[in-house]
Amino acid sequence: MRYFIKLAYKGTNYHGWQYQPGSDTVQETLNKALSILLKTEIDIVGAGRTDSGVHAKQMFAHFDYEPEIDIPQLVHKLNSFLPKDIVIFDILKVANAAHARFDATKRTYEYHIHTIKDVFENEASYQFQLPLNIDKMNEACQILFRHTDFECFSKVNTDVRTFNCIIFEAHWQQDGNKLVFTIAADRFLRNMVRAIVGTMINIGTGKISLQDFEKIIDSKDRSNAGFSVPAHGLYLTKIEYNFEALGIRH
Numbered sequence: 001m002r003y004f005i006k007l008a009y010k011g012t013n014y015h016g017w018q019y020q021p022g023s024d025t026v027q028e029t030l031n032k033a034l035s036i037l038l039k040t041e042i043d044i045v046g047a048g049r050t051d052s053g054v055h056a057k058q059m060f061a062h063f064d065y066e067p068e069i070d071i072p073q074l075v076h077k078l079n080s081f082l083p084k085d086i087v088i089f090d091i092l093k094v095a096n097a098a099h100a101r102f103d104a105t106k107r108t109y110e111y112h113i114h115t116i117k118d119v120f121e122n123e124a125s126y127q128f129q130l131p132l133n134i135d136k137m138n139e140a141c142q143i144l145f146r147h148t149d150f151e152c153f154s155k156v157n158t159d160v161r162t163f164n165c166i167i168f169e170a171h172w173q174q175d176g177n178k179l180v181f182t183i184a185a186d187r188f189l190r191n192m193v194r195a196i197v198g199t200m201i202n203i204g205t206g207k208i209s210l211q212d213f214e215k216i217i218d219s220k221d222r223s224n225a226g227f228s229v230p231a232h233g234l235y236l237t238k239i240e241y242n243f244e245a246l247g248i249r250h
Helices: 027-039 073-080 134-144 192-204 210-218
Strands: 003-007 055-064 085-093 104-116 167-175 176-184 234-240
Touching: 003 027, 027 073, 027 085, 073 085, 085 134, 134 167, 134 176, 134 192, 167 192, 176 192, 192 210, 192 234
Parallel strands: 055 234
Antiparallel strands: 003 055, 003 085, 104 176, 104 234, 167 176
16 A cells, blocks of 8 residues: 655755665655564655755655554654654555656745844844845746746756746745745756756846746856855755545545
8 A cells, every 4th residue: 555644854954855875864764664664674755855954844745555554643652753853744645656746736935034143043044135126036936837847957968858847836924034936847957946046046036036036047047147046055845745645545
């Protein structure tokens, strides 16, 4: 039987989601915990791969296990067993063909910036103290909707078959000294959100224009785009599915 696991994690102490030999990752930590508690080798498949230091307020993964699971008991045991920076919200029984990565229909990220020195935000937000024109940055968000090929914001030498993504939502919001960029799409390329934010910061400081931003996207060249902002300000906040199609029975 196949199960979806709904979780969150603070990525500070991990080299990303994906298993890497010799490095602490979220996937490896969960594999070990599930394997010990279920007394069999478990290999979970995530809905995506977050980079080193990136956080997830909501993540899904799936794993296979034939016996019926006492879900409340396993959730409790996992939360007692796992380190304090990973939390399990729920485990859902799904159809055997359901896939945490390929069946996701929408993913949402947030990037957090603070504009004054704040000792409590150092691991949760990126400090950027230069003045930013948020109106111009929101105008740049509208340009994203006119495009589908975002190769210019992708990490180079990546193994994807296409650089096309459909952007559903993109906007900046400011609350005092805090800025949040929200973006939702059907899929994301590696480093895409951090590169978009860095390029939009260049718009906000007046380093490049909105016309430059459009030309950068059309160029499909990562070297033309802006810097990649630090990982610790990035959060995967939501992953959406058609749960009825996945055969949720829990």
